[in-house]
Amino acid sequence: MLYPSDLVAEALKLKPDVGLPHWQQGPTHCSHCARPIEAGDLYSTYKAGEFFSDTRDLAAFSGIVCWRCVHLRKKPLMDGLLFRLVTRTEIYPIATNVAKAWLFMTPPDGPFVITHSSTGQTQHLAWRTPVTLDKRLLTLRYGPTLYTIRPHAIRRVADLARRINYGQISWINPVLFDRKGADDAHGLVNPKALPMLQEGEREFLIGLSPGERWGLASVVHSKMPEPEIPEPITQELIAKLSPR
Structure with a gap:
């Protein structure tokens, strides 16, 4: 194990x-x-x-x-692993939207650990985050909350969003999102999108997991970030941990 x-x-x-x-x-x-x-x-x-x-x-x-x-x-690693994807060989930063798009839509092969601070401040994250073995179902630690995310669901919502917004003047999100997942409307199907949804799509959107709703807030919006593999920061962290 x-x-x-x-x-x-x-x-x-x-x-x-x-x-x-x-x-x-x-x-x-x-x-x-x-x-x-x-x-x-x-x-x-x-x-x-x-x-x-x-x-x-x-x-x-x-x-x-x-x-x-x-x-x-120890604080150096608690701070160093606040927004990270950890594989056997590298550690990647995932704080940006393009990095999240890469991780949530085109993740690498497992095993890896995903940690994301919920406050931006020092938190215990790495030791209490289960290892993701299969990239078809990601496990992510968001502060005190453990999320699961299906990349195929993220890709489907992204495709759906592009379709319903084709030719639109103002962007319409298929689901109402809040980056912190705290707003009462977070995760609800957008009433403005309902007339444009095809059969079964409303039920699919309702069935998104809490982790998927949280992740979509960063990758499905009017700017639609393209997936981009971030530069690993492994050597940078090793240097910080090395005795002077």
Whole structure:
């Protein structure tokens, strides 16, 4: 089984911190990513603070953390993985609309981990994000919320939007979107689009997942960004993590 901590460690070529103890008891699991920890493995102890709001996402209550999640708990990586796609070999920024269009419409082959801050500020994201294995169904961590996104659904809405707006003077979104997903109208079928929908399209739009509605807010609108693979920032992050 692949764990999110594995992918980050592989991409960034992370090594265990010096001085970590070796586990001496029976098999257990990392309290963060759920990676198995057996006798001889390096680890660190962990105790959740009283106001640690991400306690609900802990994989176990073992009280220990694998050496990989020791890195993921540090601020340089918490900040460095706020808007990222992490593969085995590279880390890509996905904050822009063109990068999201690439990810949501033409994603690479798995495995990978997708993290996206909901506030733009430091958040625990990587260790609590399941690994996406099949690019036909993406799993994305948006702050405290876990989303699933079907790229074929995003592409279908994009095609639908282009069709109903062909020859229109003013852009009509097929669905009403809010980038933060907080507006009461977010995800509702646009009444202005109803007369132009073909059989079954209204039901399809109603059936979009919360993650798909959130993702569409960035890629289906009047500017319709074309998918563009972002330049990886792997080496930049490695340089920031390297001791001076």
